[in-house]
Amino acid sequence: MQYIEGLNEYTETEKSAVTFGKFDGVHKGHQKLVEEVLRCCTNGNIKSVLCAFEMNKKDILMTPDERRERMDGKIDYLVECPFSDELRHMSAEDFIKKVIKGVFHAEYVVVGTDFHFGYGKEGDAHMLEAYAEKYHYKAIVVEKARFKHREISSSFIKSLVKDGSITTANYLLTYPYPVEGIVEHGKHLGSELGFPTCNVEWPAHKVLPPKGVYVSRVYIDGEVYGAISNIGVKPTVSDENRVLIESYLYGYSGDAYGKNVKIELLEFRRPEHKFSSIKEMQVRVRQDIQYVREYFEKE
């Protein structure tokens, strides 16, 4: 897959099947659009293109890097498209002329039923269909994927993550909700208590699940470990309000400081609690670790 930043950098001259959107999470619904794009590319030399408009900077399910990693090998081009002034002020017909045809030489345009484009969002899926003949492309408007009668959307999945329904969120994402960061030093209490933890600051831009303990999987040094993670401020031992994700890795005994780790959340276990003593917390964390051991031994 070629990764391109900015419409001006796209110089492919072959025809394309292109889909447009924000694609935060690249969830089941987005994947339906991608599948349709790939179906259009089965005959003829047509390039598969996902054109992703700039996401909000906060409260996101995935970073642009995570999206790039997820799409790699699946399509020909991932084009990151910032909301430039030019794009913001472009009429819907100009968007068809200059972007859909001018940049992407689209043979097929795949969008969801709620797609809007052009200045003031004047263009919609109907307009895209109405202009197809004039501009020589085929518009494919895909019905939104549903889960239990609800339309699957990034905002629906965000609300699931926020209320702790991580397993449902993962099902709709089709992969476990991930978070990445560099392992930092903590109070060095963990090893003393018998459960060293890799501490990573929760990235401010990513949707935060409820504070609490989660069964997780941690990737470090090219290996993967079953783990148990606490997301929160560890009120039993600290007065700070900086949110961390701290993970005890089952079967790991290395030095993780300064290393990049990826943590996948698999299952919510319990809320974070302010224990009346460290001893009491230690007993509870031992039970959590026992739980996670059994969880991964069953796998």
Ligand SMILES: Cc1cc2nc3c(=O)[nH]c(=O)nc-3n(C[C@H](O)[C@H](O)[C@H](O)COP(=O)(O)O)c2cc1C
């Ligand atoms: C499985 C697990 C559960 C935890 N649960 C809580 C909790 O409920 N309340 C809390 O204050 N801290 C909790 N913690 C965080 C611990 O307080 C923290 O990891 C420990 O004090 C070590 O801190 P350190 O990494 O700074 O040395 C938990 C940690 C783990 C690994």
Ligand SMILES: Nc1ncnc2c1ncn2[C@@H]1O[C@H](COP(=O)(O)OP(=O)(O)O)[C@@H](O)[C@H]1O
């Ligand atoms: N099984 C393990 N799970 C997590 N971290 C481990 C494990 N074994 C060794 N470590 C190392 O121990 C460090 C955590 O020890 P800890 O006493 O909790 O210190 P800190 O307070 O700095 O997090 C981790 O950053 C990692 O380098």
